[in-house]
Amino acid sequence: MPTPTKGPRLGGGPAHERLILANLATSLFEHDQITTTTAKAKRLRPLAERLVTFAKRGDLHARRRVLTVVRDKGVVHRLFTEIAPDMADRQGGYTRITKIGNRKGDNAPMAVIELVREPLSAKKATVAEAEAATKRSAKTKKVGKSPAASKSEAAVSTTEADAAVDDAPIVGSAGSEAPLVDATEAEVLVADPAGAEGVVLQDPDDEADDTSNTKA
Amino acid sequence: MAVPKRKTSRSNTRSRRANWKTTATTLTSCPQCSAPKQPHIACPSCGTYAGRHYDVAERSEHQG
Numbered sequence: 001m002p003t004p005t006k007g008p009r010l011g012g013g014p015a016h017e018r019l020i021l022a023n024l025a026t027s028l029f030e031h032d033q034i035t036t037t038t039a040k041a042k043r044l045r046p047l048a049e050r051l052v053t054f055a056k057r058g059d060l061h062a063r064r065r066v067l068t069v070v071r072d073k074g075v076v077h078r079l080f081t082e083i084a085p086d087m088a089d090r091q092g093g094y095t096r097i098t099k100i101g102n103r104k105g106d107n108a109p110m111a112v113i114e115l116v117r118e119p120l121s122a123k124k125a126t127v128a129e130a131e132a133a134t135k136r137s138a139k140t141k142k143v144g145k146s147p148a149a150s151k152s153e154a155a156v157s158t159t160e161a162d163a164a165v166d167d168a169p170i171v172g173s174a175g176s177e178a179p180l181v182d183a184t185e186a187e188v189l190v191a192d193p194a195g196a197e198g199v200v201l202q203d204p205d206d207e208a209d210d211t212s213n214t215k216a
Numbered sequence: 217m218a219v220p221k222r223k224t225s226r227s228n229t230r231s232r233r234a235n236w237k238t239t240a241t242t243l244t245s246c247p248q249c250s251a252p253k254q255p256h257i258a259c260p261s262c263g264t265y266a267g268r269h270y271d272v273a274e275r276s277e278h279q280g
Contacts, residue, residue, distance in 0.1 A: 099265075100270055110272075112270050
């Protein structure tokens with residue numbers, strides 16, 4: 001849930017603001033793209049994204065929740081049948097606000113708020129995945145160093161070996177930078193493995209759970 | 217009610233107002249048409265922002 005707005009409402013009061021935002025949301029889901037002031041666009045974004053989340057859920061209860069805001073059944077139908085399937089792969093960020101400069105009459109900063117209908121591009125998806133992988137490897141590197149330093153103990157569990165194979169290319173690339181550090185840090189880290197692996201060995205049941213390994 | 221005792225002198229008025237300054241707007245050049253544009257705002261001459269085009273962002277002479 002978005003945090004409650006501080007400061008004055010849009011329009012004349014709370015009810016007026018609800019009406020303004022409901023009308024803006026209705027227009028947004030009808031036309032996909034609307035031009036409004038930056039202040040209104042910023043207030044509309046959390047509401048519109050919450051409604052899209054309801055639409056992705058797609059059941060009758062969600063539809064009734066949306067109908068309390070967007071009163072137009074035709075627009076709600078469009079939201080549930082046309083917009084929601086496009087957002088299926090997207091985890092939030094359903095709208096995009098682009099500033100377009102100031103209005104002539106009152107110099108109000110204007111913006112275009114639009115629904116992000118295009119599918120998640122493969123390139124961006126791989127980039128996000130790679131970033132997640134590097135984050136994971138950064139975490140596993142701390143844990144992964146310690147078993148590497150103490151292979152002689154033969155205490156490396158199969159789960160950890162699996163994780164290492166999964167992240168092999170990334171760990172390898174990270175390892176290319178790491179060895180110099182490793183050689184110096186290995187001695188320091190020797191004290192750690194016993195403690196770190198002790199934690200891992202306590203729950204060897206979580207074989208498939210990668211996250212538990214990274215955290216351990 | 218408390219009121220000023222003396223008229224504010226011309227000197228004081230002017231020295232106060234001398235500090236009302238304006239600053240130049242930060243401008244960057246549009247990657248699309250290389251016209252000057254404000255950062256984080258769609259280009260007013262070609263209407264593009266981050267590779268997307270917005271008709272409403274374009275400004276003519278009359279629109280100012």
